[in-house]
Amino acid sequence: MISEEQVRNVANLARLGLTDAEVEKMSGQLGAILDSIEQIQELDLANVPPTSNPLNLTNVVRPDEPHRELPREEALRPAPDDADGLFGVPRID
Amino acid sequence: MAGDILGLTAYELAREIAAGNVSAREAAEVANARVEEVEGEVNAFVTTTPEIALDRAARVDEGDGAKKPWDGVPMAVKDVLSTRGVRTTCGSKILEGFEPLYDASALLNYGEDLVMVGKANMDEFAMGSSTENSAYGVTRNPWDLGRVPGGSSGGSAAAVAAGEGWWALGTDTGGSVRQPAALCGIVGLKPTYGRVSRYGLIAFASSLDQIGPMTRDVRDSALLLQAIAGHDPKDSTSANVEVPDYLSELEGGVSGLRVGVVTELMGEGIDPGVREVVERTVKGLEGAGAEVGEVSLPHSRYGLPAYYIVAPAEVSSNLARFDGVRYGLRVPAGGVHEMYRQTREEGFGDEVKRRIMLGTYALSSGYYDAYYAQAQKVRTKIIEDFRAAFSRYDVLVSPTSPSVAFEIGSKTGDPLAMYAQDICAVPVSLAGLPAISVPGGLSEGLPVGVQLISDHFTEPMLLRAARAVEEVADFDFALKP
Incomplete structure (x- = not known):
């Protein structure tokens, strides 16, 4: 089970606005999903290494060579607010 | 010729175009006309791009003759793949007017000449199994317009089934190519993780996402994989492994091939009609010379x-x-x-x-x-299960989806019921393996997909086995609706 207070706390971490109705619905649905996920706890995996990449690739690097990237105007084109050649945002609160 | 080409496979059409019997422009016109004809019923696309299809077809026709064997075949592209200057929404309102600044690497083998008929509808950010989670309306299954096409690549699957383009690209994170292919009666391939560059694929779950072909038959699947596979320095998870010829051993048959039916994916939760089609297919493979047995993947129930x-x-x-x-x-x-x-x-x-x-x-x-670290360890156990299975078998078999296409709206209120659609697909994804869904026959008058799974980077063998399934299956591709 996950309480409405927990839902609001997680939503805040995720910077996700939720209406009161969504919080209530989410509490029930996330609770049910988490209950079904719980079954992985029954496995004793203390000495099993974790897998984060199925091919076990690690530390792939490419040569550090300078190359042309997107011009500034291009990169800013899809931005909602491209103030003064920068990404504009509202006041940092 | 133009009227007849709608019935050709992509491979056959490409041959006709290369031979000069059909122009790319004719093919694009036929595809555009088909979109015009059925799109009102099917809604396979977020955005249709008839002019782009014609412009690029013209470029193929005017080309210098050094054509790639897939050039000129009209395609639907899932709307999660970035297309330069063409609206790319991921089925989401948050990207409603977004025009990417570059093309996804998987499209670059086509360069400017990709004859794209449109950006295919999908569950928002590829999360879902029915294409009902799209901000741009539900896509309808061409086999039965009251049913879902599956998802998340439901628009791509429906487009191919309806002939709105000869083939499509989808993406598969936990079954999103294979399940809609199964539900729409087409072939869907999820390549080995890393086989196709993810650069320009708008990310859902980066350790699982993979782009895959959605096609009328297995030969088309091999040809389209040939077009998109390869290493890309822009994707650090793309595999630096040589790309083999996917067409060369397609007709090799399954004589002596060791085929293991996955016990855990043939029991509870699988509709009897689906199971029957899979069992019949396996019998057919045995008749074609495969050595058939049963194999257990004990941790597969922890996959979901x-x-x-x-x-x-x-x-x-x-x-x-x-x-x-x-x-x-x-x-x-x-x-x-x-x-x-x-x-x-x-x-x-x-x-x-x-x-x-x-x-x-x-x-x-x-x-x-308790959650993430434990799940990553479960992933290791699932990989070990598959490793053990591949020491005894070349190819594993299961249903692709536990049921045929379901009614629109029937699962939207119950996330867990929707998630269960991918019960056979997700263990494969967690292990990064290649798998293909091939239509095996019908149940309740609707297509059933048979899933074949093989070891990392063994797509040539997987495609050969899939081609054999096609031979024994009680199914022939025909345009719907």
């Missing part, structure tokens, strides 16, 4: 819960980028945090919000070890 931790965890991180700053929707607000919250509240749909919440919860302080 592990997937629903790993994938949402990656979602909560990947979708942080949709914050109203660099692209997409912004809801104006007094302060930056309120702007983030309102933009994401307004821009995301229910399922995406659920997964962001689930992933954020699973990664949050105090829960990380």
